Amino acid sequence: MTDANSELMFPNEVPPNTKIARYMGLAQYLALLESQEAYFPSLARLRGAEGNKGDKNEGRLSPVDNFFLDGSAKLLGHAINSFFSSTFWGERPVGSGQSPETRAKTPPPEREIFPIQTPFGPIHPMESLTHSDICERVSSWIDVWCWHEFAHERISMWRQYGQGEGAICIISSAENLLKSLSPTDGDVIKIFPVSYRDWFGLSKDHESSYRMVCEKSKVYADEREVRLVVHDSDCDPLSSRKETGRRMAVNLRRLCQKIVVHPDSPDWAFEAIDMLTKRHLDIGASRSDIYKERVTW
Numbered sequence: 001m002t003d004a005n006s007e008l009m010f011p012n013e014v015p016p017n018t019k020i021a022r023y024m025g026l027a028q029y030l031a032l033l034e035s036q037e038a039y040f041p042s043l044a045r046l047r048g049a050e051g052n053k054g055d056k057n058e059g060r061l062s063p064v065d066n067f068f069l070d071g072s073a074k075l076l077g078h079a080i081n082s083f084f085s086s087t088f089w090g091e092r093p094v095g096s097g098q099s100p101e102t103r104a105k106t107p108p109p110e111r112e113i114f115p116i117q118t119p120f121g122p123i124h125p126m127e128s129l130t131h132s133d134i135c136e137r138v139s140s141w142i143d144v145w146c147w148h149e150f151a152h153e154r155i156s157m158w159r160q161y162g163q164g165e166g167a168i169c170i171i172s173s174a175e176n177l178l179k180s181l182s183p184t185d186g187d188v189i190k191i192f193p194v195s196y197r198d199w200f201g202l203s204k205d206h207e208s209s210y211r212m213v214c215e216k217s218k219v220y221a222d223e224r225e226v227r228l229v230v231h232d233s234d235c236d237p238l239s240s241r242k243e244t245g246r247r248m249a250v251n252l253r254r255l256c257q258k259i260v261v262h263p264d265s266p267d268w269a270f271e272a273i274d275m276l277t278k279r280h281l282d283i284g285a286s287r288s289d290i291y292k293e294r295v296t297w
Helices: 026-035 063-069 072-083 100-105 131-139 155-161 174-180 218-223 267-281 289-294
Strands: 019-024 037-041 142-149 168-173 187-193 195-197 215-217 225-232 245-249 258-261
Touching: 019 026, 019 155, 026 037, 026 267, 063 131, 155 218, 168 174, 174 187, 174 225, 195 218, 215 218, 258 267
Parallel strands: 195 215
Antiparallel strands: 019 142, 019 168, 037 142, 037 245, 142 225, 168 258, 187 225
């Protein structure tokens, strides 16, 4: 089992003191309090998230990714290099000093198929498994818990994820999140900030083994997502998985530093949530800063 509290960090992991938040509806909060468990949907499962919350391309390759992985980009580079006798600026001819005639007669290189970088290591495509097939298989074995990098409350996050006037926001830190979990033997746990990209552009982290887990379209950039990633190091990532995620015990008293109630919640709803929070977590609920700004003194 990977030590969730280890000081060794994978490149791009968020620092332990990073403030994070998770907005959720009242029903989800009550279920969390009663069960003391969190649900981690698989990366593949996230594509089917309700409403407009799910990115249909989670864990999938873009057209540009496929262009590079299947060797097309390298072949195109050779073709261009053979066609032009010099660079655009008329400098030394491209092709290690060869003449245009010699380069034109040079046979094209064999297509080089590149492996996909995954949390389980690089995986090469096979006759029966394309790059896209590999992504589909692997994404079903990676489970995630999505959080928000917290600087202050955002009304857009309340509207998107705070379902109704009784919604709440859990405020915590990356370190507290890791230390609140109870992983099983073989579990590998990491926390990464999501990288937002142009779906038809180049990936910023194409060599990262966690790229397929932590990249989303730039249209979701306002979410400022921080993603906790869990996978079983002993599984076969190319096999079929029946489960669509996992449940894991959570020490909520360790996790929850502050519980903020939806700014539109009436007094009776706030008082009820405050009472439940004190009963389960030994801390009181807090009024939203947005609510406080609206109060006329």
